[in-house]
Amino acid sequence: MYNSVHTDFDRAKFAFEDSISRVAIIEEKMKRCEVNVSCSDNIQANLHAKAWVGVFFVEFYIKDMSHRMLAVMDTGSNLLWVHCIPCPNCAQASIRIYNPSTSSTYTNVSCRSEYCEALRQSSCDQRENCKYELHYEGAAPTEGMLATESFIFDTSDDGLLTVPNVVFGCSHESNEKPDAVMGVLGLNNNKVSLATQLGNKFSYCVGRIKDPSYEYNQLILGEGAILEGDSTPLEIYNGYYYVTLEGISLGGAMLDIPKNTFQRTDSGKGGVMIDSGGEFSFLVQRAYEELAAAVMNMIDLRFWFKPELHFSQLCFEGNVTKEIKGFPSVTFHFSGGAELGLEAESLFSQSTPTSFCMTILQADYEQPGVIGVGAQQYHNVGYDISGKKLYLRRMDCELLDE
Template identity: 75%
Template sequence: MASLYQILLLLTYELLFMLSIIVTNSNATKSISASSMPKRVVAKLIHRNSIRSPFYDPNHTDIHRAKFALENSAARFAIIEQKMKSCEVNASCSDNIQAKLRAKTSVGVFFVEFYIKDTSHPVLAVMDTGSTLLWVQCIPCENCAQASIPIYDPSTSSTYTNVSCLSEYCEALHRPKCDERRNCKYEVEYEGARPTEGILARESLIFDTSDEGLLTIPNVVFGCSHESGEKPDAVMGVVGLNYNKLSLATQLGGKFSYCVGKVKDPSYGYNQLILGKGAILEGDSTPLDVYEGFYFVTLEGISLGGVMLNIPRAAFERRASGKGGVIIDSGGESSVLIQRAYEELANAVRDMTELKSWFKPYEEPNALCFIGDVNNDTKGFPVVTFHFSGGAELGLEAESLFTQSSPTYFCMTMLENPDDYSVIGINAQQFHNVGYDISGKKLYLRRMDCELLDE
């Protein structure tokens, strides 16, 4: 018969064992708390035409790149417009998980570079402020593009876990489904291609920051895609930066900023994305609104050379019906203005004595072009300024306003839209730091040399 000492010793061991199980399980299911969340996550942004991009073609000239930018922007806006129109007749549209990305003619403007699980799994995913979910390709992956970088295999990871159908993150999806093991399934629709679908999961992401070295963030919720449609080579996913609970921006604290400069220069390497409380929220601010998955701002007017154009404020307002308004977007390079605003700006630009030989090209009747060389003929051209509610401003110099579209003519990077919506694209945002405070509903604009962020 066991002695009292042996019994007490056995009970002590059992108690310690049970405590270890409780602690282990607690650690395994614990998500990132606000106190342990990294304050500042920095990631390089790689332009599609950058020498660091898998799409880079050394034979392409500025004219080739301008042609792609125009096609990309037109496709992007067509997708935004299509979604807006579908939302007018579909009350649940606001829950859609992502803005649609055109599969072949548009792959976004900037890639975010990071690692998943460890540094042997690099990822280049499209940055998209109009999308919610962060997703990447995962093995097994049917119909996935043969990327030059190996696809992530979750079966080899000890830090990968599936998200349950009962999770609040699963509830944040639009029409979530469950597999036979009660794992949460998602589906992302695409224009002109099969949808991307897979399992909602958690995994560690690693960012190669410029000032802190490698930074690992555990338990990030993301989409592990096992069906990737007809995406182009090397596009391995999307980094959604919208307001939804699933957004990477929301998971990391509800703030982010990006700084982009010299969009036309393939060698420019200082474009940067900052996520978390350490995002750069500097300069004048303007109210930020979210509607149908896009960020809206209140544009009050446009000036050329300090002279306000004759555009009524109502031209930019989003009406009670949901129509109208101005979107600030990261998915297209050119901007799009509603007809009244575009005509006023185009007329003012045409009135400049140096730019008399203008026309609208057959292949893009919504663009305004001029015979000549953009570098020579736009020297000293006055600044076009977008004026926002609250005093924030976005100044477009000639480099942001014009691009050489052929050897004999150059065009404005603004397109005309006969419908209700205007979109401010990346070209107009270059040479600025753009900061988003999602919970505070403010957008910050500050003119900045992005190179200074690396110092």
């Protein structure tokens, strides 16, 4: 506070002491964060959209600021892994590949570790270090060494936070070239997941999935996760996050879909999971047919069903931005009252220059329904793993920075 009695020297002295105190506080906080992941309530990361792929990439650093990473944000994966040297496919890479042999903070994880035991497919090398192998449906497997290293994340106050001893996968064998995928950031409930390591809570807010110019997409890990809006029970089954979908409406009118259409059977078939690692959503036949019929009744264009492997997709002739102005929203209604609304730009995407398709496809009867990240555009989605709740709030992510 201003005091007329204070001289210029007094005010300079106060400013100096205040700055010194501020530095001491920051230094102490950094020391605590370097030895205690309780500081994870400040951890956040920018999410980057790419025009050519329907996922979001998490930005972080490994070891030091010279190793910038962009890894796919995937709630269906259990491990954070990145490409490491030696790497047969990395010779022509345009990015710098992490080399564990040059790091004093890199440590292999023992194959007797609880983290190694938490992986479904792991083995021991000759030195009793943990080797892992991960398989992705429709993609080549990746394998390497389970290890710990220091990772650097952004914080909510525009600073940087070093988190030591993060368990991750150092991948040496993968058919995915680093220029395409630098790694995957797994966020399921497995012990080795980054979400579990940093506090069992996380949230992400995303805008348009293929708009690289949007700067406000972000992931928050730990106690700082934004758990706001309406909530619905979150069930974890086989490492995936399931929700109880009770109905679907179009323009406020509920579709004729029995509730048990979305239930998971005693044998584990069916149900509905929420996923960040893929753009498209899938519904079982009854629900899909009801939604497709309602959509076709509202769009006066030539349509056809395009088969995609064993899936089916509804497509129309025309340009999506011109043909569906004013199209009503499709809303997913969940147990507990939470809702997820899909506007036209989330429900349709341009497939070719002369056709567009619905981003919800028909799945097999035995396959679960999937709410892909494309349906989550313009929402903040919060996961409370321990509390078993999912929070949904429609918003512009720019508001999180205010």
